[in-house]
Amino acid sequence: MANAELVLVPTPGMGHLVSMVEMAKLLVARDSRLSITVLIMKLPIDSEVDSYTDSLAAxxxxxxxxxxxxxxxxxxxxxxxxxxxxxxxxxxxxxxxQAVADLAGSASSTWRLAGFVIDMFCTTMIDVANEFGVPSYIFFTSSAAFLGLMLHLQSLQDEQHMDITEFKDSAAELDFPSFVNPLPAKVLPSVVLLKEAAQPFLEHAKRIRAVKGVIINTFEELEPHALGSLAGLGAPAVYPVGPVLNLKGESKKKADGGHRGDDIMEWLNEQPPSSVVFLCFGSGGSFHEDQVKEIAHALERSGHRFLWSLRRPPPKGKFDLPRDYTDPAEVLPEGFLDRTAGIGKVIGWAPQAAVLAHPAIGGFVSHCGWNSTLESIWFGMAVAAWPLYAEQQFNAFELVVELGLAVEIKMDYRKDFRMESKFVVTAEEIEGGIKKLMEDVGGERRKKVKEVSEKSRKTVVEGGSSYSSLGRLIEDILNNTP
Structure with missing residues (x-):
């Protein structure tokens, strides 16, 4: 059999790129006939991408x-x-x-272009695949429920001529086929509530209907209802292959040659099992000073040990990623670091997967990005949901209400560059969420998290549902190679 070459086109940005590369590794490890080229588009703001791809290259x-x-x-x-x-x-x-034409030009006679795997936000690249006469597959880096939401909203707009943006500031509860529970309009993603963003976003849903298949980073045992609803919403063939995770994480080199993260692990090694609450809000997560102070008061009052990844927001009006503080004391309440020195540690960037895997961690205050959600499930970690942007409010609702795997801090909080919550979450609310998270030791929720965690590990090994799904995907790719 000739070698089948897949071209992968990730959305620029670490969350999408890392998942896509991990998926590429799964595909080539599973079938020796496949080889893969990942085409990397470079955003003007993300410097992390270069160091990540350098570390991968070899x-x-x-x-x-x-x-x-x-x-x-x-x-x-x-x-x-x-x-x-x-x-x-x-x-x-x-x-x-041009890159694909160059590949084809330099390839040997046994090489064949088998298809494109395109990120959920790069659907315009389906046109390029069509020009080369090969099938397209979508790699969906969010949940099956969110794919259901996209398809349902797009049909409401195009077939029932509904203006989706009218749900902005609405208190309505909406019925969505991908959820058992009614969904409050207040947890819809900002992108569908804003006039200039909703149309291009729903265009992706329309194009997804026409591809050969959708590869979803989820697994059957986590989202049975949502996955079951997709065919009725007009989705093409669906391949749940998750959790697709980068568990090695990145270890960041310090300028002095050491590794960032070593001191974090040393500190965790000294803490009792399951005693530390970990607060981390993803590569784009940060808060303004008023909110930082409320978090600090909540942590101090809760009395729980904590590890807090605190990042500096980009300057107002500048679209960029958060950075580490030179001195976090400048935004924390006076004396906070001294008073909590015995029980807490405030850090900048965190090696999230390594921290979640550590036995000292007993709970995770998270922004509910989908990759972080899958990591928390993999490590059997109970979550307190505090979403910020993208589809995180929707994910938080799925985790708290639909799946019963998390507690809520503030499900409809938004810190989106296009739409921001004007309110500050109070220390009382945060403390309440942390206590509920950390003190529910033998409760139903913890049991459920542990069960789903075990299933997440079984699903990706031989005999598991995601393992089988990946096998079906590879067969489909090889059988449809032009």
């Missing part, structure tokens, strides 16, 4: 995975606008086409 080359950096494009659209990503991906089309 290890993946041996595994039949190539990383190709596309030339930088200058998008004239403001990066904080609702249509930036659409324009950015669109403007990369000629580079993707």
């Amino acid at each position: 290890s993946v080359a041996a595994a039949r995975i190539r990383l190709v950096h596309l030339p930088c494009v200058n998008s004239d659209t403001e990066i904080s606008s609702g249509s930036f990503l659409t324009h950015f991906v669109e403007s990369n089309k000629p580079h993707v086409k």
Whole structure:
């Protein structure tokens, strides 16, 4: 059999890129006939991508995975606008086409282009796959329930001519086929509530209907209802292959040659089992000073040991990723670091997977990004949900209400560059959430989390549902290679 080459096009941004590369590793490890080229588009703001791909280059080359950096494009659209990503991906089309043509030109006679695997926000690249006459598959880096939401909203808009943005500030409870429970409009993602963003977003849903298959980073045992609802919503073939995780994590080199994260692990080694609450809000998560002080008061009053990843927000009006504080004391209540020195540690960047795996951690205050959600499930870690942006409010609702795997701190909180919550979550609310999280030791929720954790590990090994699903996907790719 000739070698089948897949071209993967991730959305720029670490959360999407890392998942896509991990999926590539699964595919090549499973079938020696596959090789993969990952085309990397570069955002003007994300410096992490370079260090991540540098660290990968040697290890993946041996595994039949190539990383190709596309030339930088200058998008004239403001990066904080609702249509930036659409324009950015669109403007990369000629580079993707050229890169694939170069691959084909340099390949041996046994090489065949088998298809494109395209990130959920890069659906415009389906056009390029069509030009090469190969099938497209979507890699969906969020939940099956969220795919259901996208498809349902798109049909409400296009078939029932409903204006989805009218749900903004609505107190309505909505029926969605991918959930058993009614969904409050207040947890819909900002992107469907804003006029300039809703249309391009729902365009992705429309295009997803036309691809050969959707590969979802979830597993049958986690979302049986949502997965079961997709066919009725007009989804193509669905392949749940998750949890697809990068559990090795990244260890960051310090300027002095040491590793960031070593001191965190040393501190955790000294704490009793399951005693520490870990607060971490993802690569884009940060809070303004008023909110930081409320979190600090809550931690101090709760009396629980804590590890807090505290990041500095980008300057007002500047669209960028948070950075570490030189001195976190400048935003914390006076004397906080001294008073909590015995029980807590405030850090900047955190090696999240390694921390969640540590026996000292007893609970996770999380923004509920989907990758973080899957990591918390893998490590059997109970979560207190405090979403910030993207589809995190929706994920928080799924975890707390639909699946019963998390407690709520503030499910409808938003810190989105296009739509921000004006309120501050009080120390009382945060403390209540932390206590509920940390003190429910033998409760139903903890039991459920442990059960789902065990299932998440079984599903990816031989005989498991995600393992079988990946096998079906590979058969489909090889049988449909032109």
